[in-house]
Amino acid sequence: MRREVVIAGNYSHDTLLGDTERNEPGGSAAYVSAVLRAAGVDFAVVANVGDDFRYADRLPPARVIRGARTTSFLDDYRTGERVATLRAAAPPLSPEDLLETCVVGMAVAVAAEVPAATLLRLRELSQVLLADAQGFVRAFDAAGRVLHRGRELRVSLPVLRDDGQLGAERVALLLDVLAHAASGSGSKRTS
Secondary structure (H helix, E strand, O other): OOOOEEEEEEEEEEEEOOOOOOEEEEEEEHHHHHHHHHHHOOOEEEEEEEEEOOOOOOOOOEEEEEHHHHEEEEEEOOOOOOOOEEOOOOOOHHHHHHHOOOOEEOOOOOOOOOHHHHHHHHHHEEEEEEEOOHHHHHHEEOOOOOOOOHHHHOOOOOOOOOOOEEOOOHHHHHHHHHHHHHHHHHOOOOO
């Protein structure tokens, strides 16, 4: 059966610090699935979580990896600007995790969990592939603080055009634009 949409990206546990502290489900897969569910779209989520996952009753099913932790972020807004820190990362998705064909494939990584081979597999299974840039521009320092990679992104990220050929020149231009935006000349938003 062909789905309308397949979403590839891990859920997360988000701890939000501001005037108060609260815990919420996070990850682009959670947000996209909420919109698609409300719109009545036929979709599936391919996500890995740890056996500590707290939101199974609120989100579409995910694969539970025994002994792993769910991706977790601390988002600190107390300075007026968000400072995001990765506290744990669930295992990445592998090409073999993606089984269903779809009209639209969405790669929505939050912590580098959709590697290039998995992205290519999603492209093979979908008529149209959309990829959220945050999964490719995010990096993490030794303490887990979220950073954005710059010009080094201009390396080979394989993306296929509709005719199946690599569109490397377009990808390089797009990554230059994304790297410029992520280097601080754009928004302060980090996800």
